[in-house]
Amino acid sequence: MVINTNYPTNGEFYAGHFYSGTSLSSDGKTELGPGSINDLSKYTGKLPNNLDPMFISPTAFSPAITKSLAETQSLRGNQGETYHYVMGATKADEFTDNQLNSIFNNNEYKTAFTNKAYKKSNGETAHLGDIDYFKDNGVVNQSSGIQNVTTVSDYYDNLTASTYDSEGNITGYKLAVFNDAIKSVTVNSQMVKDPIWTSPSLIQININMDETKTNTGVVAVDIDGKANNGIFQNSEEVSINLLNYDSSKEKIPYIILNYHNFNQFNFENTSIFRVSAYTSEQVKRDKPDVNQFYLKDDRLNLSSTKDNAQRYNTASHIINNFNTITGGEDSTIQINNDKTDDGFSFLGTLLAPHTNISVNSTTTQGVAGNIVTGRSLYLLSDITADNAFSANFNSDGDFPGTSDLEPDANTPPRILSIDLPDNVSFSPENATTHYKFEFSLNNNIQVDPESQTMHRLDGRKVKNTFNIEQPANSSSNLWSRMNDGQWKKYEKEAIAANDQDSAQTTQLSIADVTEDLKTADGKDNYDDQTLYDGGQIDASYDVDGQQKAFIGQHLLHRNKISFIVARKEDDLSTMSQEEIDKKYSNTMAVYTLEVHGDLLVNYPKIFDFGTTYQLGTSGLANNEFRVAKGQINVENPYYLDWKLLVKNTTTEIQNNPLLLDSATDFNAQLYNLVSDTDDTWLPGAFVNLGSLKATGEQTMLVLSTEPDNSVDSNWTEVQPTSSMQFYKTDVELKFHTNRADGYVKRTGSYKLNASWELTTPNIIKK
Structure with missing residues (x-):
């Protein structure tokens, strides 16, 4: 753990190593000057009974941390008492006299430091395994301390597990488990935005309390970073709504948030953590929808920075469990919040056994709660004694446990x-x-x-x-x-x-x-x-x-x-x-x-007449022609009515041999499926649809399941019906070269342009 000793620091501390510095990369080689650690002399609240020892590590402290603990204002209680530290897993981890002399330049600080070491009942210096809490949980060194953090996080994570693989790894999660003080829990399944702060998205949790119960509620909620197209992955706001909540007879429930499938979690200056409560009358008046932003002016604000006592109490009832986030050297959880505005305080214990955590918050409102990790922690935060002990998980001692949540x-x-x-x-x-x-x-x-x-x-x-x-x-x-x-x-x-x-x-x-x-x-x-x-x-x-x-x-x-x-x-x-x-x-x-x-119409983009034709090479008596073939396919899986309009839109019509009178025929042949279960097509009659003309825009073909007067009588035999899921017609353009020989006045390249338009009269919802 790296502590920025330029700021006063308060709380109960356990870490594998303690350093002083300005980033996670600090390793004790270049440290800050000594600072105050746990100066509680001006604290007027009630301190926990089991607070001593309050600064513990299974290894030796860095020089700057050692100097900080020796300061007069460090490890000082509000009744004039002195609190203590525990350093090392065994006697071998204690400083030698020469090491102490190299750290301190006078005996006064050296003596102050050694006097603050926690002692066993026989007067000997205590080590990690001598402390009851650690002894009861099998923590005797750094690795077992990390394992203890992991075990606690795993336990909470398993509360919302639904399926496991053969090796015991969680493969599925359930939304929530809760005791009988709570009726139901919902989490938004669609993107919800806060219109007040215009956050990208938020995690909104509605907890419906049972008004008939007076016991304390306990709930574990799964927050899946991949669910619903990953809408929570980049959320900048957590909003918890207690519905049908009666503050006169109900306590704030204990809320365990199990985050999984998250790559990182950053709580920045634009981030919000809000807890609000609404009575049954308010809920009836303004019925909440978990997929709609819900925040009313007359709510009971349980996270206001204007009421620290309430905010700390709320934080002491929340655990943010990041069991599955893993990180390398960089911190994948960052609390970088310096705002003092209402709602901009991160709330609850942050439990993340497998990743580094960085806290950069120079205001007293930035963070409220414990921070627990099995990796590295950088702490720059003006944590008051009020915050350190009132926001401590279960500071009021009312946590009923989670046995009711187990399968x-x-x-x-x-x-x-x-x-x-x-x-x-x-x-x-x-x-x-x-x-x-x-x-x-x-x-x-x-x-x-x-x-x-x-x-x-x-x-x-x-x-x-x-x-x-x-x-x-x-x-x-x-x-x-x-x-x-x-x-x-x-x-x-x-x-x-x-x-x-x-x-x-x-x-x-x-x-x-x-x-x-x-x-x-x-x-x-x-x-x-x-x-x-x-x-x-x-x-x-x-x-x-x-x-x-x-x-x-x-x-x-x-x-x-x-x-x-x-x-x-x-x-x-x-x-x-x-x-x-x-x-x-x-x-x-x-x-x-x-x-x-x-509804699709596939058609030939280009009608290819084959080789180039040279004028004057065919006599008038010969019936010579070139043929360009294609196919129209229509897919109509929903059996709609439809109409296809094909128009000749050629603008270069003067002396165009393709548009000379009777020079080009348009023909078609409809095919019918034998059945909808195979791909056998029976050919129909070969139909002449007419000739192309040099008259400007010309309707070449109309296909319609509801024929009207726009459908030429020549086209009747190729008309579709709405019952055809698939429609297929061969089409061809036949260019009679002998009819063009006597009329074309110049050589060149000629083309036809056509427009294709598809419509349906069926009602389609936007």
């Missing part, structure tokens, strides 16, 4: 994983970890390229296979709901009962969730057939050297699907949502299914 025999069944089409699989963590999966019904990978987010749907069925863990000697049912509708029991197939004395895994498959979850009443649990607009699309691409283009519209159906495997005796259709959340929020699986079905 018990009433553990509900849970979904271990869900397998979706195209080898997509996920392990749901909890109700607020919201997943989204995209599948495409289109065949054109140029439009919807396969990627980590876009998957191909073979056929139209969205099969779900559930891997379920059943508790010992239990029976369960699968319940589902669509788009936050009513919970419905899945009746088509039952989950096999578990009659064993240990938990067992089983599988259940639903062939198509958008069809098989529909219910006979027809009132709810139907998939949402709303078409959502993903934007207009057009582009060019090559297929085997042929230049093609497409136009169309991104379209999709979007459905939020929720699943719970509940004990057989629980009827979710009669339970309130609050009752369901309390019992099953940690085992609920929620995901959004987006099925893309783009």
